[in-house]
Amino acid sequence: MFPESFAEKWIETLTEPGDLVLDPFCGRGTAPFQALLMRRQAIGSDVNPVAYCVSRAKTNAPAASQLRRRLTLLEKHFEPAEWEKQRKALPSFFRLAFAPRTLRQLLFLRAELRWSSSNVDAMIAALTLGSLHGEMSSPSYLSNQMPRTISTKPGYSVKYWKAHELMPPTRDTFGLLRTQLAYRYASDPPEDSATIFHRDFRMLPTIVGSLPKPPRLAITSPPYLDVTSAEEDQWLRLWFLGGAPEPTYGVVSRDDRISDRNQYWALIADMWRVLGSVLDENADVVIRIGIKSMKPGELVDAVEASSAFSGRPTTLVHHESSAIARRQTNAFHPGTKGVMVEVDCHIHMA
Numbered sequence: 001m002f003p004e005s006f007a008e009k010w011i012e013t014l015t016e017p018g019d020l021v022l023d024p025f026c027g028r029g030t031a032p033f034q035a036l037l038m039r040r041q042a043i044g045s046d047v048n049p050v051a052y053c054v055s056r057a058k059t060n061a062p063a064a065s066q067l068r069r070r071l072t073l074l075e076k077h078f079e080p081a082e083w084e085k086q087r088k089a090l091p092s093f094f095r096l097a098f099a100p101r102t103l104r105q106l107l108f109l110r111a112e113l114r115w116s117s118s119n120v121d122a123m124i125a126a127l128t129l130g131s132l133h134g135e136m137s138s139p140s141y142l143s144n145q146m147p148r149t150i151s152t153k154p155g156y157s158v159k160y161w162k163a164h165e166l167m168p169p170t171r172d173t174f175g176l177l178r179t180q181l182a183y184r185y186a187s188d189p190p191e192d193s194a195t196i197f198h199r200d201f202r203m204l205p206t207i208v209g210s211l212p213k214p215p216r217l218a219i220t221s222p223p224y225l226d227v228t229s230a231e232e233d234q235w236l237r238l239w240f241l242g243g244a245p246e247p248t249y250g251v252v253s254r255d256d257r258i259s260d261r262n263q264y265w266a267l268i269a270d271m272w273r274v275l276g277s278v279l280d281e282n283a284d285v286v287i288r289i290g291i292k293s294m295k296p297g298e299l300v301d302a303v304e305a306s307s308a309f310s311g312r313p314t315t316l317v318h319h320e321s322s323a324i325a326r327r328q329t330n331a332f333h334p335g336t337k338g339v340m341v342e343v344d345c346h347i348h349m350a
C-alpha cells in the first residue's frame with residue numbers, strides 16, 4: 001500500500017480539479033479515494049476481490065441510514081440453526097478462529113451480501129473484512145489471535161492457538177458492524193464516487209474507451225517482484241467473499257508474487273502498453289515499484305526503458321528511491337528475506 005500523502009502530492013502536482021485519475025492496480029483504493037477528496041474524478045481496477053470490494057466501498061459510500069436499514073434487515077433474517085451444518089463442515093481452523101455464534105453469522109453474511117452489485121452490501125462486506133481478524137484483545141476484531149494485516153496460514157494458526165491455549169472470543173458480528181459503521185462515518189465520505197473495475201488491468205483499453213474522457217494521470221503501484229502474494233496473504237478475507245476455505249495461489253491473479261524476472265518485466269511491459277493506449281495526450285504516470293536484489297539506479301533505468309512499451313514518447317521527469325528491510329514480510333514468508341528497494345518514478349507521456 002502507498003500512503004495517502006503519496007497520492008495527494010502527485011495528484012496535486014499533476015492534475016486540476018475535474019481531471020480523471022487512474023490506478024490500474026488500485027489495491028485498497030488509496031489513489032481513487034484521495035483523487036475524490038481532491039475533487040478529481042477517478043477510476044481503478046484490481047483483480048483481487050478483497051481489493052475490489054474495499055476500493056468500491058471507499059469510493060462509493062452509501063448513506064449511513066441505508067447501511068443501518070440493511071443491517072437491521074439482515075439481522076432479522078438470520079436463523080442461526082440454518083448455518084450449523086455448514087459451520088461444522090468447515091476445516092478445524094475456522095472453529096478455532098471464530099466462536100460458534102460469530103462463525104454462523106459470518107457464514108450467513110457470506111451467503112447474503114451482494115458485494116459485487118450493491119454499494120450498500122459492498123460497504124457492509126468491506127466493514128466485515130476490516131474486522132475479520134486481528135488482535136483478540138481488541139473488541140474491533142472477530143477472530144482468535146491473528147495479525148490484522150495478513151491472514152496467517154491455517155496450520156500455523158492452529159498450532160499457535162493450541163500452544164498458547166487460545167480460544168476464539170465471543171463476538172456479535174452485527175453489533176460490531178454497527179460500531180464500525182458509526183466510526184467510519186464520523187467524518188463525511190467524499191460526495192463524488194469513483195468507478196472501480198473488478199478486472200485484470202489488461203482489460204482497461206476496452207473499458208476506458210467508453211468513459212467521457214481519458215485519464216490525465218495514472219498513479220499506481222504494480223505487484224512487487226518476489227515480495228508477497230496478496231492472494232495467499234488475504235486468504236481468509238477471500239474466503240469471506242466466496243473463495244476457498246484455504247489459501248490458494250495463482251487462482252485470483254497470475255501476476256501475484258512473480259519470482260521470474262522475465263515474467264515480471266513482461267507484466268510491467270503490459271502495464272505500459274495499457275497506459276499508452278488509455279491515457280490522454282500529454283499525460284503523466286507515477287509508479288511506486290519494489291524489487292529485491294537490484295540497485296535503485298538499475299531499477300529506475302529498467303522502469304524508464306520499459307516505458308518504451310507504451311508506444312509513445314516518454315520522459316523520466318523525476319525519481320527517488322528508498323531501501324527498506326521488510327520485517328513483516330520476513331516474518332511471514334521466511335524465504336523472502338532481504339532488502340527491498342522501492343523506487344518512485346514520474347514519467348511524462350506525450
Ligand SMILES: C[S@@+](CC[C@H](N)C(=O)[O-])C[C@H]1O[C@@H](n2cnc3c(N)ncnc32)[C@H](O)[C@@H]1O
Nearest residue numbers: 001002025027028030046047048200201253255
Ligand atoms: C502493490 S498492490 C497495490 C496497492 C495500492 N497502491 C494500495 O495503496 O492499496 C498491487 C495490486 O495489484 C493487484 N493486481 C495483481 N494482478 C493484477 C492484474 N492482473 N490486474 C489488476 N490488478 C492486479 C493486486 O491484487 C494488488 O492489489
